Amino acid sequence: MNYKTVVGIEIHLELKTNxxxxxxxxxxxxxEANTLVNEVDLGMPGTLPCVNHxxxxxxxxxxxxxNLNIDPLIRFDxxxxxxxxxxxxxxxxxxxxxxxxxxxxxxEAEGEKKRIxxxxxxxxEDTAKQFHLFDETLIDYNRAGVPLIEIVSKPDISSxxxxxxxxxxxxQTLNYLDVSDTKMEEGSMRCDVNVxxxxxxxxxxxxxxxxxxxNSIANIRHAIDYEVNRQKEALAKGEAIHxxxxxxxxxxxxxxxxxxxxxxxxxxxxxxxxxxxxxxxASEIEDIKEHMPELPDAKMARYMRDFGLNEYxxxxxxxxxxxxxxxxxxxxxxxxxxxAATMLISELSGLLAKRSExxxxxxxxxxxxxxxxxxxxxxxxSSKQGKEVLEAMMDGNDPKQIVKERGMKQVSDEGAILKIxxxxxxxxxxxxxxxKNGKDxxxxxxxGQVMKKSKGQANPQLASKLVKEKLMAN
Amino acid sequence: xTIREMKKQDPKILLNDAYNKVVEYQKKLNASITIIEPEANxxxxxxxxxxxxxxxxxxxxxxxxxxxxxxxxNYVPIFDATVVKKLKEAGTVIVSKAxxxxxxxxxxxxxxxxxxxxNPYDLKRISGGSSGGSAVLVASGAVPLAIGSDxxxxxxxxxxxxxxxxxxxxxxxxxxxxxxxxxxxLDHVGYFTTNIEDAALALSVLAGRDDLDMTSSYAEVKNYxxxxxxxxxxxxxxxxxxxxxxxEDQTIIxxxxxxxxxxxxxxxxxxxxxxxxxxxxxxxxxxxxIANAEATANHSNLDGIRFGHRVDGNTMExxxxxxxxxxxxxxxxxxxxxxxxxLFEENQERLLRKAHKVRRLIVEAVMAExxxxxxxxxxxxxxxxxxxxxEEKIDELTDAYLIAENHMxxxxxxxxxxxxxPMGFKDGMPLGVNxxxxxxxxxxxxxxxxxxxxxxxxxxxxxxxF
Numbered sequence: 001m002n003y004k005t006v007v008g009i010e011i012h013l014e015l016k017t018n019x020x021x022x023x024x025x026x027x028x029x030x031x032e033a034n035t036l037v038n039e040v041d042l043g044m045p046g047t048l049p050c051v052n053h054x055x056x057x058x059x060x061x062x063x064x065x066x067n068l069n070i071d072p073l074i075r076f077d078x079x080x081x082x083x084x085x086x087x088x089x090x091x092x093x094x095x096x097x098x099x100x101x102x103x104x105x106x107x108e109a110e111g112e113k114k115r116i117x118x119x120x121x122x123x124x125e126d127t128a129k130q131f132h133l134f135d136e137t138l139i140d141y142n143r144a145g146v147p148l149i150e151i152v153s154k155p156d157i158s159s160x161x162x163x164x165x166x167x168x169x170x171x172q173t174l175n176y177l178d179v180s181d182t183k184m185e186e187g188s189m190r191c192d193v194n195v196x197x198x199x200x201x202x203x204x205x206x207x208x209x210x211x212x213x214x215n216s217i218a219n220i221r222h223a224i225d226y227e228v229n230r231q232k233e234a235l236a237k238g239e240a241i242h243x244x245x246x247x248x249x250x251x252x253x254x255x256x257x258x259x260x261x262x263x264x265x266x267x268x269x270x271x272x273x274x275x276x277x278x279x280x281x282a283s284e285i286e287d288i289k290e291h292m293p294e295l296p297d298a299k300m301a302r303y304m305r306d307f308g309l310n311e312y313x314x315x316x317x318x319x320x321x322x323x324x325x326x327x328x329x330x331x332x333x334x335x336x337x338x339x340a341a342t343m344l345i346s347e348l349s350g351l352l353a354k355r356s357e358x359x360x361x362x363x364x365x366x367x368x369x370x371x372x373x374x375x376x377x378x379x380x381x382s383s384k385q386g387k388e389v390l391e392a393m394m395d396g397n398d399p400k401q402i403v404k405e406r407g408m409k410q411v412s413d414e415g416a417i418l419k420i421x422x423x424x425x426x427x428x429x430x431x432x433x434x435x436k437n438g439k440d441x442x443x444x445x446x447x448g449q450v451m452k453k454s455k456g457q458a459n460p461q462l463a464s465k466l467v468k469e470k471l472m473a474n
Numbered sequence: 475x476t477i478r479e480m481k482k483q484d485p486k487i488l489l490n491d492a493y494n495k496v497v498e499y500q501k502k503l504n505a506s507i508t509i510i511e512p513e514a515n516x517x518x519x520x521x522x523x524x525x526x527x528x529x530x531x532x533x534x535x536x537x538x539x540x541x542x543x544x545x546x547x548n549y550v551p552i553f554d555a556t557v558v559k560k561l562k563e564a565g566t567v568i569v570s571k572a573x574x575x576x577x578x579x580x581x582x583x584x585x586x587x588x589x590x591x592x593n594p595y596d597l598k599r600i601s602g603g604s605s606g607g608s609a610v611l612v613a614s615g616a617v618p619l620a621i622g623s624d625x626x627x628x629x630x631x632x633x634x635x636x637x638x639x640x641x642x643x644x645x646x647x648x649x650x651x652x653x654x655x656x657x658x659x660l661d662h663v664g665y666f667t668t669n670i671e672d673a674a675l676a677l678s679v680l681a682g683r684d685d686l687d688m689t690s691s692y693a694e695v696k697n698y699x700x701x702x703x704x705x706x707x708x709x710x711x712x713x714x715x716x717x718x719x720x721x722e723d724q725t726i727i728x729x730x731x732x733x734x735x736x737x738x739x740x741x742x743x744x745x746x747x748x749x750x751x752x753x754x755x756x757x758x759x760x761x762x763x764i765a766n767a768e769a770t771a772n773h774s775n776l777d778g779i780r781f782g783h784r785v786d787g788n789t790m791e792x793x794x795x796x797x798x799x800x801x802x803x804x805x806x807x808x809x810x811x812x813x814x815x816x817l818f819e820e821n822q823e824r825l826l827r828k829a830h831k832v833r834r835l836i837v838e839a840v841m842a843e844x845x846x847x848x849x850x851x852x853x854x855x856x857x858x859x860x861x862x863x864x865e866e867k868i869d870e871l872t873d874a875y876l877i878a879e880n881h882m883x884x885x886x887x888x889x890x891x892x893x894x895x896p897m898g899f900k901d902g903m904p905l906g907v908n909x910x911x912x913x914x915x916x917x918x919x920x921x922x923x924x925x926x927x928x929x930x931x932x933x934x935x936x937x938x939x940f
Contacts, residue, residue, distance in 0.1 A: 039553050043775040045546070045654040046533045046555060048687050080771050080817070084790040089774020137790055139779075268817035270826060273659035273768055275688055 002200040003235075005228050007157035007193055009166065013149050013180045014126065014188040015058045021125040021147035022049035022092060029186055033140040041145040043087030048274050051076075055147035056280070058179045059099050059123050060288050062149055065173055065295060066118050068100030072280045076123075076272040081265070084137065085127040087144055095269040098122035099149075105173070107165045116166050117154040124148050149179075155194070155205075160224035164217045167191060171217070172296050176321050184215050191220060195227045196241070206231070207241040211255055214248055223248040227255050299324060307337035316345045322359045323349070326366060333370035336377040343373055347390055355394065363396035372399040382410045385456055412459040414466070417450070420458065421466045424449045435471050443467060475934060477524055477618050477672045485514055485523030489567055492525030495616040496570045502940060503592045503614060505607040508538050508571040515565050520679050522565030527611040527620035530571040531578055533652035534558055537568075541654045542586035543576045545776050545801025547783050555652025556684045557621060557663055564679045569617065572607030576803055578623055578656040579769060580604050581631055582860075585805050590862050593636060594937040595903050599859040602632030604656075605664070609636040612666040615936035619676055620666045625656045626761055627854075627882035629664030630894035634854035634906025637896045637935050639667045639923070643677060644913045645889025646691035649684030657768035660761070660886040669933045670895070670923040674698035677916055693914050701917055704924035707741030711909075711922070712843055714852035715748040717881045720873035721856035726905055729898040730853045733907060736929040737851075737922075747843045747850070755873065756832050758880040761887070763829040766813030773810070776801065837888040844890075844910070848918050852881060854894040854906035882908055891916045895923055896932040904935070 020027055023040035040047040056074060063070050077095040100121040107114050126146040131138040151170065157163045171182045171189060181188040191214045196206035211227060214220045226248075231241050246255040294302075296318045303314040317324045327344055334340045348369065352358055372393065376386040385408050392402045403409070411417060424446055425432060434442040443464075450463045480488060489512040496509055507530045515523055528534065531541040533551035535558075540546045554562070561568065576585045583591040583606025591606040593599040594614040601610045605622025609632035612620045622629040624642040633640025642664040655661050663680065667673045681695040713734055721727055738744045778784035778797030785796035802810070816825035844850055856878035857868070868875050885892030890910050897907035907926065911919040927933045 039551075042780050044533075044551065044553075044781060045539075045541070045549070045775065046531075046551075046650075046652040048651050048689075050686060050688055078771050080774065082774065082777065082791075082794055084777075084779055084794070087775060087780060089777060090771050266819050268771075268814070268819070268822075270767065270771070270817060270822070273657075 001235075003197040003206075003228075003232055004200050005158050005224075006155045006196045006198060006205060007159075007163050007224055008155040009153045009157065009163060010192045010194075011151040011167070011170065012190040012192075013062075013151065013174060013182065015055050015147040015149060016178060016180050017052055017054045017058065017147050019052055019054075020145035021052050021055055021123070023145050024050070025145065027142070027146050029181070029188065031142055033138075033142060036142040037144070041087065041141055043089070049076075049092055049272070051275060051278060052147055055123065056099075056278075057288055058147075058177075059121065059149050060280070060285060061177050061292060062151070062174060062179050063100030063103065063121050064289055064292060065177055066100075066103040066105055066121070066151070066170075068103030068118060068121055070100055070280075070285060071097055072282065072285065073097065074099060074278040074280060076275050077269050078272050080268040083127070085130050085139065085144075087128065087141065091124060091127070092272055092275075093124035094122035096271070105166065105169055107162065107169050109159075109162050109165055114162065116156045116162075119152045119154050121149050121151050124150060155196075160221040160228070163193060163224050164221040167220055168217050172319075172321075176293055176296055176299075178293065184217070193220065193224060195224055195231070197228060197231050197235070207243050209241065209243070210245045212245055212247055212258065219248050219250065222253055223255055226253060230255065303327075303341075307331060307341070309338060309341050313338075313341045313345060317341065320359070326359050329366040330370055333367060334373045334377075336373060339377055340370070340373050343369065343386075343390070347387060351391060351394055362394070364390070364393050368393055368399055375399065375403065379410055379412060379459065381408050382456060382458075382460055384451070384460065385410065388456075409457055410459050411454055411457045412462055414462065417454070417458050417463055418466055420450050420453050421463065421470055424453060424467075425470055432471065443471070446471075475618070476669055477521065477667075477675055480524060480618060481522060489514065489523060489525050489569070492617050493569050495614070496527070496611065499614055499616055502597060503594060503610050504589055505573050505591050505601075505610040505614075505616075506570040507540055507542060507573050507586075507588055507607070510537060510569055510571070512567045512569050515562065515567050517563055517565045519564035520675060521561070521619070524566050524619060525569045525617045526561060526566045527570040527572045527608050527617045528558060528561070528568050529574050529605050529608050529620070529622045531574060531623060531654040532558055532621060533654070534568065534571065537571060539571065539654070540587070541577050542574045542588065543802065543806070544587050545778075545782050545797065546654075547587065549782050551652070553652065556649035556686060557680055558652065560680055560682075561621070566619070570607070570611055572605070572611055572620060572622075574607055574622075575604035575628075576806055577654065577769075577773065578604040578625060578628060579806060579809055581626065581628070583607065583632070584862065585803060587803070592862070593859050593903075594940040595637065596859070597940060598861050598863075599903065600635065600862055602635035602859060604628040605666070606632050609633055609638060609640065609666050612636075612638045612668060613935075613937055614940070615668075615938045618668060618672060622664050622666060623653055623656070624662045624664040624886065625660045625765060626880070626886060629666065630854060630882050630885075630892060630906070630908060633666055633894040634908070635859035635904065637904025637906075637932070637937065639670060639673045639896075640894045640906075641665055641667075641673050641677065642885060642892050643681065643916050644691070644891045646689050647677070647693070647891070647914070647916070648680045649682070649687040649690045651684055651686040655769075655772040657765040658772060659768060660765055662886065662889075668936055670920055670927050671699060671702060673893070673923065674702050674920040677920075691914070696917060698917055698920055702924055703921050704928055705741075706737065706922055706925045709742045709849070709918070709922060710847035711737055711742045711744050712747045712847045712850045713744060714850050714881065715746050716751060716754045716877055717852035720877035721853060722874050723856055723900070725900050726853050726856060729900075729905060730907065733897055733926065733929060734851065737925065740925055740929070742922075742925075745847070749839050749843075751873070751877070753832075753836055753839055754881065755876045757836060757883050757887075758876050760829045760832045760836070761880070761883045762812065763816045763825050764833060766809045767816050767826050768813070770810045770813030770817065833887045836884060840884055840888065844912055848911065848915070849922050850910045852908050853878075853897070854882065854908040855879060858900050858903035858905065882910075885910050889913060891919050893919050893923055895926060896935050897926075897930060898932075
């Protein structure tokens with residue numbers, strides 16, 4: 001029997017704000033436990049919530065980027081349940097009136113464009129973090145009250161690959177917006193997926209299985225692929241699929257049962273009485289719209305259109321937001337934009353990786369790199385020399401200074417190069433013979449010798465041309 | 475004596491006198507949960523070195539705050555409620571954390587974990603509640619000002635039973651930050667004084683926007699005490715006939731009618747209004763559902779994990795269950811059951827949402843009349859304070875209970891400013907009259923209150939021999 005895979009994804013995203021969703025306590029990820037806490041976060045008696053305006057603005061940005069309709073009347077509700085990581089005994093969330101509804105995100109799966117609809121985005125607060133030891137539980141309340149948005153997709157995703165592409169695109173988009181750090185490994189982006197399979201051609205949905213807390217995009221794909229197969233095999237054996245919550249086990253690359261779902265939990269939602277509905281002015285939403293950062297799709301199109309980059313290079317740049325920000329700065333200072341892209345993607349990125357640095361901390365300023373690119377473009381130095389200079393620039397040195405100190409310059413004087421070519425040919429009669437016997441490799445060797453003899457200063461194209469001419473004439 | 479007059483006294487003597495009374499009266503009145511030795515307050519505010527009592531559900535930094543519940547009997551807050559902060563800034567000195575019904579969920583003060591609070595006019599009688607301790611400390615002359623909270627009529631009813639002024643201003647007029655809640659949409663900070671001038675002065679100090687309470691109002695705070703004006707000529711006063719008709723005690727009716735006649739004689743335009751009696755009978759049921767639904771969520775934080783009286787267990791879940799089982803009285807647990815029940819998904823439409831609708835209908839009906847008038851007036855209660863060990867229980871299905879004893883909840887439903895003050899006596903026990911005004915018209919409320927005080931002559935009433 002043929003089955004269709006149906007996947008819906010819920011993403012919890014920590015918003016990047018200075019303070020918490022409903023309290024003035026500061027928040028950063030790596031702080032000592034229980035140091036970023038006040039009486040509100042601990043749910044002490046008599047404390048009241050105060051809505052973080054910045055968090056609302058970030059949520060609106062997310063809604064705009066993902067094409068959701070925004071409800072300008074912000075309302076919150078209480079979700080009631082007892083758990084030791086939930087200080088108030090209820091979570092303030094938006095059950096009845098989410099800030100955004102009915103959006104979408106387009107992905108490209110195996111060359112085809114696909115639209116994944118987004119059902120809703122709502123704001124809420126995070127819970128505390130628990131560490132269960134052998135016979136005790138430690139609680140870190142730093143995370144309690146951190147602003148979250150939950151992004152709920154429609155069940156429009158039909159494979160593990162699509163799911164991973166959707167999450168990757170979402171992550172990239174939200175990261176560009178600076179709405180969130182989107183670090184799955186640090187928990188600032190958390191992903192739960194609902195997987196079911198149903199018979200091809202049937203309208204009846206299969207039983208939904210939830211896989212919780214997937215911590216990487218690769219694991220999302222692995223988990224779904226595994227789960228789909230597990231369900232298919234179970235059905236083939238005549239077994240029923242149970243409504244349950246599973247987790248992905250990285251070691252065995254399988255999904256493992258966490259708990260069975262017995263009926264729906266009644267969270268006794270009701271409107272939060274301590275927060276009156278807040279009306280967001282149309283002018284504020286307009287203001288947010290106007291100040292939206294450029295999103296990756298638009299940026300990529302612009303790179304290809306305005307700077308003549310090919311799709312591969314443009315894509316390489318937008319994959320890393322910080323790299324694209326650097327490129328935006330660099331491109332204003334150079335004439336040869338394609339060379340700038342190549343220098344950034346192939347050369348600088350490689351050197352940074354080797355030194356375990358990244359583009360945000362590099363000492364190579366856009367201005368210095370632009371100077372270097374200009375020197376290469378003007379053929380003042382060869383591209384090979386350029387690489388050497390860049391390496392020397394990694395500690396913050398000025399490229400002009402390096403070129404001067406090392407006596408580098410590119411020799412494009414034909415006469416001078418020709419003299420070296422003649423010397424090299426004289427010294428390598430066997431290579432000439434090889435060339436005549438059809439061994440093309442010999443040409444490269446001879447050009448290399450010319451470059452070496454010129455201490456890298458010879459214009460390589462010119463050297464190659466002259467060697468070839470000499471060999472042919474011989 | 476008014477606060478203005480007290481301020482002329484030596485603050486040391488004033489504070490010691492108040493402290494000594496609080497200590498001395500404790501055996502007879504049982505009005506305090508924690509008594510605090512006074513230290514002079516250096517800040518030179520409107521209430522400089524005035525001794526005050528604060529209901530024990532107001533957070534006081536470094537001072538035990540129990541809300542009269544075993545579950546919080548060791549809880550010492552790390553912060554001051556905004557009201558407490560304002561009191562300190564104004565110069566007051568807190569000498570008592572006053573008794574109350576457990577978690578403010580009651581109207582008798584009989585459910586306090588330290589036992590009942592006694593009425594200074596008759597020690598065998600209740601103070602009323604839930605702010606009973608605060609009412610009694612003012613009524614007995616121990617302090618001139620005591621803070622309470624009012625969710626149904628928890629300031630205004632005990633004020634009536636104890637013969638003092640009890641004020642509940644507009645919702646949002648005074649910050650609720652740091653007040654251990656009962657039901658957030660109905661909770662108000664209120665207070666007790668012995669006279670209208672002090673009542674107006676206290677609001678000048680306590681009112682104002684607080685960024686820690688999003689429901690607090692930006693409306694301008696006036697100098698209510700300076701603008702006080704007892705001339706009520708032309709003021710439109712509505713007599714709440716449903717309440718008058720529901721009261722069986724003719725002595726109370728007679729005194730009330732006499733007071734209304736006095737107001738008319740002072741030039742007030744008196745008009746009788748009557749609302750749909752079925753709507754009035756629904757007040758209590760509507761209140762009970764909303765208040766308990768909010769309360770059960772509000773008190774979910776009392777789990778023994780982070781503060782309060784923890785009862786151990788083998789798992790976190792067990793700790794929470796054991797703590798809550800031992801920590802709350804059965805009376806509170808019953809209310810949580812009611813609240814939870816009306817929150818269940820299958821019951822919400824039928825109970826909570828319906829209660830919200832009825833709440834709106836009641837407020838709309840009252841506002842339709844009140845918007846063209848200045849105040850709605852009624853006896854605060856149809857009875858004098860009941861005996862602590864009361865044989866005769868009031869029938870809770872009669873209008874005498876449903877309407878006469880619950881009408882002041884309208885002020886909580888609509889967030890309307892509402893005040894009770896002494897009207898007279900019956901059998902040596904005080905009677906109260908209640909006026910309710912339009913939102914943020916506290917000045918009008920105090921002005922009419924001043925005229926009433928003039929008519930009754932009951933200004934600065936205290937009962938010191940008990």
